[in-house]
Amino acid sequence: MSVPDPVASFIENRTFAELAVGDHAGSVRTLTARDISLFAVMSGDVNPAHVDAVYAATDMFHGVIAHGMWGAALISAVLGTQLPGPGTIFLDQSLSFKAPVGLGDTITTQVTVTDKPKEGRVTLACACVNQDGVTVIDGIARVIAPDTKVRRPRMVLPQVALHAPAAQYARLIAATTVLTPVRTGVVHPCDVLSLTGALDAGARGIIVPVLIGPAARIAATAEAAGRSLKGVEVVDAPHSHAAAAQAVALARASRVAALMKGALHTDELMEAVVDADLGLRTDRRMSHVYVLDVPTYPKPLLITDAAINVTPDLSAKRDIVQNAIDLAHALGTPHPKVAILAAVETVNTRMPATLDAAALCKMADRGQITGGILDGPLAFDNAISPASVAAKGIVSLVAGAADILVAPDLESANMMAKQMIYLAGADAAGLVMGASVPIILTSRADNAWSRLASCALARLVIG
Template structure:
């Protein structure tokens, strides 16, 4: 076994005055998050990256982590090493430590006391510029028995920080909030979703529904809605129709689902004469933020199209590619999923996948790179794709996953959410305006991300055709 895979101590008799050991680490955001997780300290000054890296509280946290942590690591693994017993530690913080700083922690033996085998060490932490940031002294009881053993393997700790959603929301900063018709926000959760998005400067909600129920929901949520426009409706069906009418009249640029059923809202959207249909098939997409996965995953369709035909799947792909462009995926890699990665005449999903890829080859679907059929593993794992001998620009690197049917999409999204810790921001595409679908189970982060995506799409449509609604351009 290589020497760097082993850990060996220095006994009291082996230690000499002037002996020195050190290690170097870089302080990043996840170190701060791990500290908060272990300590239970959720002060925003620690966790919110919007706070300046020079915030004094963050400096104190960094000093504590790295002074107590790095120095302790040197003492426990290098000098004296395994078997050492910490007796005391003093630290003096001489200079701030910021995110991105590279800190070298070192200890130097200054004194030995034969009684009780005590060793005194000078402790020092310096930044990448050689400037001292921590000074101190430690007393340890050195081991008397020699120890040499394999280094322990640290656990793989993954933090579900969902930073991609924060970046999505950040992209909306600086723009005007978008007028949004909220259909039947008659529960505290539904109303909160709209108000939180308004407080984040994403939307200007127009509340559509029975006035008494909306005001009761506001009271339950503890929110003031006096500053919001309220359009009275008799019931949920009427609220859906009136919300759609506001969009058709140009008074709202987005539509948001409240506490009514999705089917009821879609019933008001799909009629050609009075709804929000375009030449495109309407479809649903989740933008999944999956911990540990390097990019967002767009999964479609998990909520609207039960068993889409080949032509419907083509529109579902087009809608997803348009969405990917809005979130700045320039040429999205689109995997057409099935249970296998070869064409099988007994499996319609594999035939559809092959046909969709040929449609892309012939220019019927543009803006992305398609491949399929692909099984889920070789769509997102390069190792799995290589094991199967699949050579493809999409395999292992997919950014859009097109599922065979609603059941598969719904199960995939929920498995990633409830087993994989993913967040799922939902949006309906292909209508005259983006439609925001939120759930009572959604976190604030997910609700805001759904609204942010819709706002980005609405702004992109306005830039593409200034003064023209998405309906006219579709």
């Protein structure tokens, strides 16, 4: 006889007295990439013979678990939850692995009582068969069956969020491989992080770094980092302010096509960039855009403006939105969904952010902002959470699926981005848009992936 449906709302064991030879139970599962990742994380087993994981642009791990180790776990699950079920004590198990279990295989697992040799002891035949009828595992298990009846509600398994670190960034970097690297002025790269970040991007063919700053200090930094500057152009400048001015001059002369911040303060670099006579101004207001790879969000999330405009007015917000849309286009999102954030999702005359949001949406309707789908005001949860949208009954093409979050001011944008980085484990790349060249605005806290991704952003914007 078989046991009750294993997906029923209750879990129930079969005591030794209830078991008879021939009783059986089983399950059917299809091996997915998610299963492989969970198996590797749970066991710590990253042996290529067991998990052949190829990091690909699909943000998934693909592979084959050799000898059906995942299948063996399925047998244990049936024994522990169905037959005999809760209270079972494992004595020993002998399995023979007949064939590998591969990604996409559907495995039918069955255990069958074959003997009750003495009080409490039970022997079960175990088998896993794939969708082609091939036995991939067989063997026996010996257990002590429970002597007390257990029936309780089936536990709801927790949701587990799997995230391949920097997976979104890997796709960005991969997209630059078919593009010619661009000359990039690296401003004052006088610490190991900024120098190695630029050299790494150069080694990957994303940029051609032109190092601008005190030549002796740059050379000493390279020596400390164990890196060679052979073949790398160095433009000598006595200090950070001079390096910023020199870098902007090279950009104005079209000798570099992008700038990258090194070991100097953001305001030092931007002071040269925004100079009315000698800077890199266009008819567009400059703004900073974070591109975040958030473990719990299914796509890149852009947040703006977190670094340039402290309290932007409506005109500045129009440019901030357009800059972010243009960056999203460069990343391959043809119609980005733009959420204009406020504390609430309704217009409130006492809350200026809601009025600006409504005005920006109307500006998009009139063609003053192009290339994106705008909605606002939207509270943060309404912008990124489908569950919140459903609960509040919001009808919107943007709500719950935003590509771009536009904050009311710099402080809120900066805090929002930093919370995602430090509390949600997000990786952060960033770019200043609206100047005549893209500006890679790195942070001292940025890791190697973030620096490479920021360079890739600049390269994709240039086209």
